[in-house]
Amino acid sequence: MGREIWLKQVGLFLIYLFVQVLFFRNLTFFEGNVMVFPYIAFLILLPFGAMNMSILIVGFCMGFVIDIFYDSIGIHTAACVFLAFTRTQIMKWTAPTGGYELSEVPTIHQMGFGAFLVFVIPQIILHHITLFMIEAGSMAFMPKAILRGVLSTIATLVIVLAIQYLFYSNVGRRRI
Amino acid sequence: MSQLFAIIFKYRVFLVFILLELVAAALIVNNNTYQRSVILSSSNTVVGGIYNTTSNIEQYFNLTEVNEDLLNENALLRKQIELYQVAGINDSVDTKNTLSPLFYGMSDTIAYDFIPARVINNSVYRSANYITLNKGRKDGIVEGMGIMTKDGVVGQVKSVSNHFATCYSLLHRDMAVSSELKKNGALCTVTWNTEDPTKASANYLPLHLDINVGDTITSSGFNTVYPEGVMLGVVTEAEKTPSERFWLVTIDVSVDFSKLHHVYVSKSLFRIEKDSLESMDEQ
Numbered sequence: 087m088g089r090e091i092w093l094k095q096v097g098l099f100l101i102y103l104f105v106q107v108l109f110f111r112n113l114t115f116f117e118g119n120v121m122v123f124p125y126i127a128f129l130i131l132l133p134f135g136a137m138n139m140s141i142l143i144v145g146f147c148m149g150f151v152i153d154i155f156y157d158s159i160g161i162h163t164a165a166c167v168f169l170a171f172t173r174t175q176i177m178k179w180t181a182p183t184g185g186y187e188l189s190e191v192p193t194i195h196q197m198g199f200g201a202f203l204v205f206v207i208p209q210i211i212l213h214h215i216t217l218f219m220i221e222a223g224s225m226a227f228m229p230k231a232i233l234r235g236v237l238s239t240i241a242t243l244v245i246v247l248a249i250q251y252l253f254y255s256n257v258g259r260r261r262i
Numbered sequence: 263m264s265q266l267f268a269i270i271f272k273y274r275v276f277l278v279f280i281l282l283e284l285v286a287a288a289l290i291v292n293n294n295t296y297q298r299s300v301i302l303s304s305s306n307t308v309v310g311g312i313y314n315t316t317s318n319i320e321q322y323f324n325l326t327e328v329n330e331d332l333l334n335e336n337a338l339l340r341k342q343i344e345l346y347q348v349a350g351i352n353d354s355v356d357t358k359n360t361l362s363p364l365f366y367g368m369s370d371t372i373a374y375d376f377i378p379a380r381v382i383n384n385s386v387y388r389s390a391n392y393i394t395l396n397k398g399r400k401d402g403i404v405e406g407m408g409i410m411t412k413d414g415v416v417g418q419v420k421s422v423s424n425h426f427a428t429c430y431s432l433l434h435r436d437m438a439v440s441s442e443l444k445k446n447g448a449l450c451t452v453t454w455n456t457e458d459p460t461k462a463s464a465n466y467l468p469l470h471l472d473i474n475v476g477d478t479i480t481s482s483g484f485n486t487v488y489p490e491g492v493m494l495g496v497v498t499e500a501e502k503t504p505s506e507r508f509w510l511v512t513i514d515v516s517v518d519f520s521k522l523h524h525v526y527v528s529k530s531l532f533r534i535e536k537d538s539l540e541s542m543d544e545q
Contacts, residue, residue, distance in 0.1 A: 108316055118387020118459070138275040146282045153289075156385075157304045157392035157428060160289030167286060171279040220290065221389055223435070 091133065099148065102128040107155040110245070120237045123214070124245045125152060129169055130209045135188035138174050145170030158221070165217040172212055180205050194250040206246060211239045303421050303428040304383055304394045310426030314396050317382035321523070328523050335412045374489045376526040377401055379409075384431070386459040386519045391431035393417055397527065398425040406487065408528040414493035414516035415439055415452075415481055416525050427527075433459050433519055440485045441494050443467065444478040452479060452494050452513070459519050462495060464511040471509070473500040479513055486530040486537065 106125035114121050129145050149166030153159045177186065182201065186192075194202045215235035222231040270277065289302075304310060321328075379401075383394035397403055399422045409416040409429055417431045430437050432454060439452045441464065448471050450464045464479050477497040483490025495513035503510060530536075 107312070114387055121387070139278060142275065142278050142282060146285075149286070154302060154306070155304060155309055157383075157394075158388070158390065159302050160286045160291075163289060164283055164286035167279065167282040171275075174275075223389060227389070 095132070098128055099144070103148070103151060106152065111156070115241065116237070119234050120241050121234075122238065122241045122245055123217070124242055124249065126166065126169060126210065126213050126242070127206075127246045127249065129166060130173065130206055130246075131192045133189070133191045134177065134186040135190075141170045141173060142167060161217065161220050164220055165213050168216050169209055169213040173209055176205070176208050180208075193254045194247070195254060202250070203243075207239070207243060210242050210246070211235065214239045214242065304392065305398065305421055305423045305426035305428040307423060307425070310382070310394060310396075310398075310423065313382040313394055314426075317380065317396070321380070324521075324523060327521070331412075331523075338412065373530060373532055375529040375531060377403060377529060379403075379427070379525055379527055381522045381525060382426075384519070384522050386431070386433055389435050391433040391459075391519075392420070393429045393431050393522070393525075395419075395427040395429060395525065395527070396425070398423050398427050400424050402529065403427050403527055406533075407530075408487040409525050410488060410492050410528055411517055411522070411525050413518070414495070415488055416517055416519075416522065418487060419527065431519065432462065432515065432517070439488070439494060440482045441479050442482040443471070443473070444480045444491075446471070449482060449484075450479065450511075460515055461498070462513050462515050464494075464497070464513055465508065467509040467511055469502060469507065469509060473497060473509055473511060475500060486533040488528055 102125045106123065110122050110124055125148065129141065129148060132141060132144070145166040146163060149163035152162040152166075156162065180201070190196060192202070192205060197205065215232055218231040218235040218238070219228060222228060304313060377397060379395040379397040381393055382396045383392075385391045393409070393416070395403070395409070403419060403422050405419055405422055407419045409418065415432055417429045417434070418437065419427050419429045421428050432439065432452075434454065437454060440449070441452045442449050443464075448467060450467045452462050452464050454462045467473060475497055477500075479494045479497065481488040481490060481492040481494060493516045495515045497511055498514045499510075499512040501510040
């Protein structure tokens with residue numbers, strides 16, 4: 087892993103973070119039942135070869151900073167750490183024969199539409215349901231929390247796909 | 263021993279995962295005891311500064327609305343000054359029922375001071391909603407002060423930095439406002455049911471009282487957070503259930519939380535005196 091790729095990841099971390107807190111934070115639909123958290127795309131789309139330990143720590147940091155902005159200390163942290171941990175498992179299950187190219191970064195053009203969805207959807211849905219369930223706080227609101235999680239997953243997915251089509255060119259190289 | 267280390271090494275990712283989740287759980291559980299640790303909330307300098315900048319840009323888009331609001335409030339206050347002057351001349355006028363909540367404290371002596379502030383961050387759709395204000399300790403705000411607009415109660419200050427304040431919104435599952443039924447002064451507690459940002463519930467109203475749709479609930483002024491008589495909402499549903507000892511009352515919150523721009527922080531001038539006297543009683 088070269089130094090350049092890490093600098094790029096730090097840059098992406100800041101971009102995802104600020105776009106989330108300055109723009110997507112204000113975006114809610116259906117009386118707040120649907121919210122979007124495209125910042126988790128940063129964690130999902132870390133290079134395939136990133137070490138499990140570093141993903142956990144990066145996930146913790148990302149969740150923690152988001153929590154400070156959302157005044158929800160601990161909630162996003164817990165959901166992000168959970169996402170970071172399950173990502174490794176999901177990568178194992180969804181890997182094509184021969185495994186992922188470890189030096190690659192997941193993009194829609196490099197993976198193909200179907201494989202990208204299979205890789206991304208379980209991670210978004212796990213994160214969102216965890217998030218809304220922790221936030222709801224009591225068992226009475228669980229069904230509603232799960233519903234909100236599922237609906238928000240769709241909204242987040244649309245934005246993640248839009249980001250892919252807008253900012254990643256079809257030769258599989260980043261433009262940003 | 264070396265085997266133990268080997269096992270720890272083998273499961274190190276899982277162990278770190280558990281550790282980080284425990285840290286997160288500790289943060290969630292202890293959230294309220296971190297009241298004074300401003301660094302973990304949106305009133306820290308960096309986050310507050312960012313929200314202040316974005317709100318500086320956003321405020322131009324709702325200037326018309328804010329101007330109209332201020333104009334209305336000016337007109338109201340003007341009318342009340344007239345009433346107050348009349349009340350001063352003619353002692354027999356019942357000042358308490360004609361004056362605005364903002365002046366209630368004044369009927370005997372000035373008990374509250376109001377600090378105007380701008381809302382730079384606000385949420386309504388979570389089960390724990392917070393508001394960030396662009397005023398802080400340097401402007402005289404301390405933890406525990408009340409927040410209100412001309413429409414009614416908005417929330418309470420949670421933590422303060424030099425230039426910003428993070429506050430509990432009324433739409434927070436832990437908020438409870440000491441309040442009363444305006445028509446007969448029966449005490450109740452207003453809480454939020456974490457579902458709908460326009461509804462709240464008034465608890466502990468005993469069944470022998472007569473409660474109708476359209477009754478007004480206002481703050482009681484007992485806890486020196488808000489002056490007496492600040493609007494909370496109007497009763498929209500009142501239900502008697504045989505199994506409960508109290509009315510199940512739903513109120514329409516008088517403040518529109520989705521359009522919160524400018525607020526007043528109410529500062530009780532006698533708070534320390536009253537609280538220390540009351541805590542002396544308990545000993």
